Amino acid sequence: MREREDxxxxxxxxxxxGDGAAYHRLLKAVTPVLRGAARRGLARAGQSPHQAEDxxxxxxxxxxxxRHTWDANAPFAPWLFAIARNKLIDALRRRGRRVFVNIDDxxxxxxxxxxxxxxxxxxxxxQLKTLPARQREVLQSIAVESASIKDTAEKFAxxxxxxxxxxxxxxxxxxxxxxxx
Amino acid sequence: xxxxTDQLIRTLAADNAYRVRxxxxxxxxxxxxxxxxxxLTFFSELGVRPDVMVAMHDPFFDLKxxxxxxxxxxxxxxxxxxxxxxxxxxxxxxxxxxxxxxxxAGIAGEAMLPQRLPMMTRLxxxxxxxxxxxxxxxxxxxxxASLLGLRHGAPARPALTGAVAGLMSxxxxxxxxxxxxxxxxxxxxxxxxxxxxxxxxxxxxxxGAKVLRF
Numbered sequence: 178m179r180e181r182e183d184x185x186x187x188x189x190x191x192x193x194x195g196d197g198a199a200y201h202r203l204l205k206a207v208t209p210v211l212r213g214a215a216r217r218g219l220a221r222a223g224q225s226p227h228q229a230e231d232x233x234x235x236x237x238x239x240x241x242x243x244r245h246t247w248d249a250n251a252p253f254a255p256w257l258f259a260i261a262r263n264k265l266i267d268a269l270r271r272r273g274r275r276v277f278v279n280i281d282d283x284x285x286x287x288x289x290x291x292x293x294x295x296x297x298x299x300x301x302x303x304q305l306k307t308l309p310a311r312q313r314e315v316l317q318s319i320a321v322e323s324a325s326i327k328d329t330a331e332k333f334a335x336x337x338x339x340x341x342x343x344x345x346x347x348x349x350x351x352x353x354x355x356x357x358x
Numbered sequence: 359x360x361x362x363t364d365q366l367i368r369t370l371a372a373d374n375a376y377r378v379r380x381x382x383x384x385x386x387x388x389x390x391x392x393x394x395x396x397x398l399t400f401f402s403e404l405g406v407r408p409d410v411m412v413a414m415h416d417p418f419f420d421l422k423x424x425x426x427x428x429x430x431x432x433x434x435x436x437x438x439x440x441x442x443x444x445x446x447x448x449x450x451x452x453x454x455x456x457x458x459x460x461x462x463a464g465i466a467g468e469a470m471l472p473q474r475l476p477m478m479t480r481l482x483x484x485x486x487x488x489x490x491x492x493x494x495x496x497x498x499x500x501x502x503a504s505l506l507g508l509r510h511g512a513p514a515r516p517a518l519t520g521a522v523a524g525l526m527s528x529x530x531x532x533x534x535x536x537x538x539x540x541x542x543x544x545x546x547x548x549x550x551x552x553x554x555x556x557x558x559x560x561x562x563x564x565x566g567a568k569v570l571r572f
Contacts, residue, residue: 192374195374195375196374197372197374198371200370200371201371204367204370208363230363234366237363237367237370238366239512239572241373243511243512243572245379246512247442251444255444256442259443259514263572297360298361298363301366302361313359316361316369317359319372320366321365326372341373341376344369344373344376356571356572
């Protein structure tokens with residue numbers, strides 16, 4: 178447990194220093210924990226666990242867009258759980274329930290948490306349609322077609338910098354739309 | 359178009375190189391952009407009091423700036439802290455005792471000196487209405503700016519963070535106002551500045567609850 182959290186902190190430090198692979202590994206490592214917490218939160222609120230993936234993707238987006246508020250000298254897990262807790266409460270409240278989320282929901286890792294990495298979020302799917310065309314195209318190319326930033330730039334005759342900006346804006350506007358819904 | 363969690367994670371990793379400015383930088387930029395609005399309002403409507411060169415030698419005139427600047431500094435420090443999702447006001451709330459302490463010391467100091475005017479006259483002063491109008495009005499652009507800056511963070515407690523944004527902006531606005539006002543008694547400051555600040559803080563809390571969610 179302690180070891181796992183130290184590993185997360187190390188990965189996040191590398192990620193902030195520009196290591197995309199470390200960042201990818203970190204997000205893969207925290208996702209089952211987030212999913213478990215989301216399922217438990219939904220279950221306690223008497224909601225279907227099918228919506229867990231909406232919450233998981235929402236948390237991942239928030240983690241990504243707010244990672245500049247993480248203090249690199251502090252452990253990563255408390256920061257992550259604070260973001261996750263905030264998003265979980267928000268999600269449950271939006272579903273019309275006032276629920277108290279226990280921070281311990283995040284602390285325990287259930288190793289037999291079902292692997293549902295292929296799960297999609299219906300909420301995100303709905304919002305993706307409303308993105309501006311260029312942002313959606315870039316997102317489609319990188320997320321769905323697994324193209325690199327370089328290939329995407331060539332395909333749309335854009336500079337790599339412009340692709341990076343469009344990608345980041347797409348993620349930011351997706352998050353803003355999720356919040357407003 | 360569908361995006362499963364694996365695809366989302368890969369996409370986020372692809373965006374890892376994109377660097378976002380720290381909250382402090384964005385907050386500073388927003389405040390610097392809004393400050394001219396408040397300053398122009400100040401100079402066109404109020405202006406510095408004419409006897410400012412003499413007043414500067416009065417410790418009670420100077421004390422007003424110590425109070426308002428301490429409030430603004432406490433607000434900026436606590437606000438930046440609260441922009442982190444895992445932060446609470448624990449260990450930061452005492453910062454707001456600094457302006458209160460300076461003010462209390464001023465009141466005590468004034469009480470020990472012989473006064474030309476009775477206490478109630480000093481407390482009521484002659485500018486209370488201007489004070490109550492000018493501080494909130496000059497605060498508003500700064501409040502909007504500080505909310506915008508803190509929005510860049512991830513405050514877990516939006517209303518509290520909004521209230522702190524209110525304290526920050528009223529501290530800055532009151533600093534401007536203090537150079538106009540001829541009421542230098544700490545009693546006047548304790549009543550009217552505090553009421554104006556409380557109003558801005560309440561607006562900040564209400565607005566923060568709406569706009570600071572992330």
